């Protein structure tokens with residue numbers, strides 16, 4: 133199979149499939165709500181299991197199964213076929229499917245926990261359920277962020293030590309210069325699954341660590357990797373994970389409040405037995421999806437500001453714009469990134485500034501004190 137290399141073609145399909153997925157979700161939710169399918173599923177679940185909690189869980193499982201079946205062909209096409217067509221994935225189909233199943237079980241487990249808490253609150257605290265649900269969501273995302281490095285990442289990747297002692301010394305110095313105690317920088321085995329390279333910071337408090345893909349460590353020079361680590365260090369020093377969590381929580385509270393207002397009015401319209409009727413879940417999902425969709429550009433803009441600040445931090449710490457530019461160019465080629473995406477695409481899909489902008493930023497960067 134000839135490998136395709138055109139980033140525009142690669143991403144163009146991703147955007148099309150994204151909107152196809154949204155369209156399918158809208159159709160499914162409409163059939164569930166307006167076609168009476170949700171009520172039928174609720175009654176079926178109640179007929180199968182007498183206990184209301186069990187019936188609620190069965191309803192959620194059926195709903196999840198329905199969405200999974202509809203989305204599965206799109207996921208196979210984009211996640212497996214398309215990645216292979218462009219020579220980016222190294223996974224066999226069973227390996228890819230195993231990762232998908234793990235993600236599915238994880239999100240189903242979280243959804244069941246969240247739904248159990250939310251529906252017991254809807255049933256017992258009709259006026260204030262959205263406040264307590266928001267608080268629970270915040271606590272849950274806190275625990276998840278805390279567990280990401282030690283529990284979630286290892287579900288998909290193996291940690292490796294960074295063996296190159298020069299590189300280790302270089303990274304140590306960066307941390308020491310920044311007076312940051314966090315000393316944990318790990319490699320993960322991206323190379324088993326993909327040819328792409330990446331780096332990220334995850335965790336909260338003591339669990340926080342910087343993670344570099346082995347595909348980055350193996351193909352980039354010490355000064356290049358240092359600019360990437362310094363960028364992640366920038367996120368750490370600016371407390372970006374915590375800031376994003378705080379912003380998300382505020383938005384979650386307001387989203388839940390909007391759901392409360394709509395749900396209360398919609399009960400008679402959709403034939404629900406009150407706001408705590410599980411058959412109203414598709415309405416909740418619909419409102420939340422539309423709400424999130426509208427917020428996406430706003431969250432992207434916030435994220436892009438944080439990314440630019442982390443880039444500036446990296447340039448300040450390393451004083452090496454040349455290495456930074458070379459990383460951006462190499463990463464872009466390796467990951468088939470679009471250097472200059474269409475501005476609407478950028479507005480809706482980009483939570484990092486496009487590479488051409490990051491490179492231009494580094495070219496124009498002058499250290500503090502040297503600015504005129």
Ligand SMILES: [Zn+2]
Pocket residue numbers: 363364367439442
């Ligand atoms: Zn970043």
